[in-house]
Amino acid sequence: MIFVPLPFVETLFFLTLLVQMSRRSENGLSENRAFALLVAAYALQSVVIGLRWGYDLKAVMPCQVVLAALLASLTWISFAGLTSERPQGNSSWLHLLPAMIICLLLFVGRGAVTAAITAIFLGYGAALLWLTRLGPDGLVASRLDGALRSYRSLQITGFALIGSAVTDIIISLDFAWGSGAHAGEVVAAANVLALFVLGAAASVAGSGSTPDDEADALPDCPQTVAATELDSEVAASLGVLMQAKKLYKDTELNLGRIARRLNCPARTVSKAVNRIHGMSVSQYVNNYRIDEARRLLSTTDEPVTQIIFESGFLTKSNFNREFLRVTGMSPTAWRQRERC
Incomplete structure (x- = not known):
């Protein structure tokens, strides 16, 4: 043997x-x-x-x-x-x-x-x-x-x-x-x-890592305003990227890419989101993704596996974890409840 x-x-x-x-x-x-x-x-x-x-x-x-x-x-x-x-x-x-x-x-x-x-x-x-x-x-x-x-x-x-x-x-x-x-x-x-x-x-x-890339930047991140005002402005600009540009749908999105789009240091973006919204950047972006997933679950018959990618997630495990964090239930259970 x-x-x-x-x-x-x-x-x-x-x-x-x-x-x-x-x-x-x-x-x-x-x-x-x-x-x-x-x-x-x-x-x-x-x-x-x-x-x-x-x-x-x-x-x-x-x-x-x-x-x-x-x-x-x-x-x-x-x-x-x-x-x-x-x-x-x-x-x-x-x-x-x-x-x-x-x-x-x-x-x-x-x-x-x-x-x-x-x-x-x-x-x-x-x-x-x-x-x-x-x-x-x-x-x-x-x-x-x-x-x-x-x-x-x-x-x-x-x-x-x-x-x-x-x-x-x-x-x-x-x-x-x-x-x-x-x-x-x-x-x-x-x-x-x-x-x-x-x-x-x-x-x-x-x-979980992503390759470096170049992105079109918005106007320069202001450096001379007070911290609270800077936080509000960065958070507002990030909200525009999420809502108007639907940046959250990028499955490869990371904090570095967001910072380059805002032309701000990553730490500045992180602090702004934490102070204004009381959460991490990953939670903030994933909240948008879950909102999109809930919209698709309630208005379409698309399978959950397709909605995962359309809402910006790359893996089923991460999607299920974040969906449970936000809604307290699984995607399938949420869809069934909404359609009753």
Whole structure:
């Protein structure tokens, strides 16, 4: 009977995620290149872990630790890209430094490798959690109908990286204070679980990102008026885009695109919507989408699956969640009630 290590099965899971990510977009994996690369790196790491702990090939250990450092960097680059109104440019290469440091330590100070990996994971985990301080509206490049899922994925990823670092600390203490008899099993199980959680989170967040684009802007966002007046003006301009232009029907709409249409910083738009309407931008836009969906449900015989796209949503799960949030019932139940 052929023995197949669990990490190899996990590799198939990651490859399946890549296929799904490719099918979600007309441009394939190139549209979400950072997250696609991240999931591919997770797949490669799971193969390495399978060789190390499934077949006890200790020769792959250097590859495992270097990949671990690289994965932390790629995770940051991918999620940080969702928070930026513009591409990160050439600064991304700086995040190769952790992996380069690990390579150097493998030659000159192997005893410090574990501590360095732990520090890298703690640092990037804390940095990711810092990104969550702005809430879902901080993910300006994430589709608005999936911004909440991407935000939760960001939170999970940050905690997962910190959890991996804590696990490394516990294992090191076990070796220092005891025999470390079960360290191997703990390491293998922790790595498999961490990769699974991180890969799933990356897939969810990656499917919610949208490519950068250029849009015709309205008059420049005023910068000299008082904050309350600015909030009112931005909110009013956004209302025009929603009602007259029906911008909410754009399934790929994100906060970055809205900000470019208003020629305002994304944070200015987010604050204006929060102060004037008391909600996030994603909730604000999705409210328009649900209003449109309710109109179509009550005035047409179109199937719900078609109404999902016509109202601006891209996935059934997001549509159902938002419909339940606004109306307290499912689309089918709402249509039946309206027609009684």
